[in-house]
Amino acid sequence: MSSYKDKKVITIGIVHELTGISERKIRYYEQRELIFPDRTKNGTRKYSFSDVERLTEIADMREEGVQTYEIKKDMKNKKKYKDVREDMLRGQLNAHFRMRK
Amino acid sequence: MSSYKDKKVITIGIVHELTGISERKIRYYEQRELIFPDRTKNGTRKYSFSDVERLTEIADMREEGVQTYEIKKDMKNKKKYKDVREDMLRGQLNAHFRMRK
């Protein structure tokens, strides 16, 4: 659902420049599965602008004392609600088409 | 007039991955003033998605045999026409407001 925003092309040093978040933290959040960079053929991490935004969100939550474990649970919840919304939409569409038949 | 597209965050190696254009060529087109990357504090070149698109345009023109000098002239022409269009627009606006006074 996008183009530039989700293209993974930014190296970790520049992500750090952009966000002020230490490379150590950025790598750690990946280890905790909060963020999922691509890799170049030689193993260098590549991030998208979306990842950069996500990282600032994570950093904000961490500053509020939220643990990485909770942040990850939050992600799942958001995904679940998103799926629920999509299911509901599908249901409505199905009902709609059933009526038209 | 943009955000992600013009943000200079992509290193030369990734630009090469993205376009297939050799780093030598990319640097050379900068020397000929066809492209203008930013630099990190330590001198590493940083390109935007716009730059990447511009580079593929340049590469296409080069394949057709157009010399860098001509490509540069083309840029100036495009800029001139753009300026002319903007001047005309300004002229129309001015005329419009004069009439309303």
Next chain:
DNA sequence: CGTGTAAGGAATTCTGACACG
């Protein structure tokens, strides 16, 4: 748990130059 840091190696990038055509 979350993050800093020193360690060692591998890959990246940079510049100036020589080559060829």
Next chain:
DNA sequence: CGTGTAAGGAATTCTGACACG
């Protein structure tokens, strides 16, 4: 003119580990 390549150095990135709290 446009581009490849080897050269040497500096900066980047990676991983695994130790430290502290």
